Amino acid sequence: MKPTYLTEQSISEFISRALAEDIGDGDHSSLASIPADARKQARLLVKGEGVLAGVELAGYIFNAVDPDLQLQVTLQDGEIVKYGDVAFTVKGKAQSILTAERLVLNCMQRMSGIATYTHYLTRLIAGTNAKLLDTRKTTPNFRMMEKWAVLIGGGANHRFGLFDMIILKDNHVDYAGGIREAITATQNYLKEKGKDLRIEVETRTLEEVQEALDTGGVRRIMLDNMSPDMMREAVTLIGGRYETEASGGITEETIRAVAESGVDFISVGALTHSTKSLDLSLKAF
Structure with a gap:
């Protein structure tokens, strides 16, 4: 059960503000270099040890950028992870994957660090x-x-x-x-x-x-x-x-x-x- 501050509206508003801050009038790096119809895939690689957090949020972010992106999750929030683990795979429009990439990573890296330290102190x-x-x-x-x-x-x-x-x-x-x-x-x-x-x-x-x-x-x-x-x-x-x-x-x-x-x-x-x-x-x- 999610806490009361985590609502569909609050999550959506956060993502909207964050994407507006990052994208502005367009992700021109991706728009300029990648064909609009190119479809690719990417995977979330773990490069450390700790507790994974932000997977569910990543799903919301990818969906906000492009509802047609497909996310295949292999590791859930709260799981202990190690170097080389793959948390999920995302498939779809290459431009969309690249546009969402930094916001997903910024959130997940920060959240996973907090979850990791919290887990350590609780132990x-x-x-x-x-x-x-x-x-x-x-x-x-x-x-x-x-x-x-x-x-x-x-x-x-x-x-x-x-x-x-x-x-x-x-x-x-x-x-x-x-x-x-x-x-x-x-x-x-x-x-x-x-x-x-x-x-x-x-x-x-x-x-x-x-x-x-x-x-x-x-x-x-x-x-x-x-x-x-x-x-x-x-x-x-x-x-x-x-x-x-x-x-x-x-x-x-x-x-x-x-x-x-x-x-x-x-x-x-x-x-x-x-x-x-x-x-x-x-x-x-």
């Missing part, structure tokens, strides 16, 4: 109760695909944007005058606007955790930049009354200890802002 916390989350540290206008890739890699999505969940972070708390003030103002705002949004509040110390507990009215308490030992104390203090999320400065070396502190979620911005793309290539044959 590091396997056996704990913690779930790996992404963040809003995404590429503008490409967030939908990056969050989709996190799901393919075995992670979970945090809020999609500023509109579908409230997170009262350190600056919100400081501007509002404190934890209690920020939560109370938020509760009043939601009541006034008739909105039903989850509230999460960021805490930096055990004192702020206690203030959040004393105030109540939230869904989740974020433990920001705390050591695993402090997180363990915070989790004990919270005692299951609210969900807990670890965030800030979490690395490959520390994520296991963070997960073992007992938190429910671990959010890692590096899933989307610092991931190396998986090398893929679309080759004629």
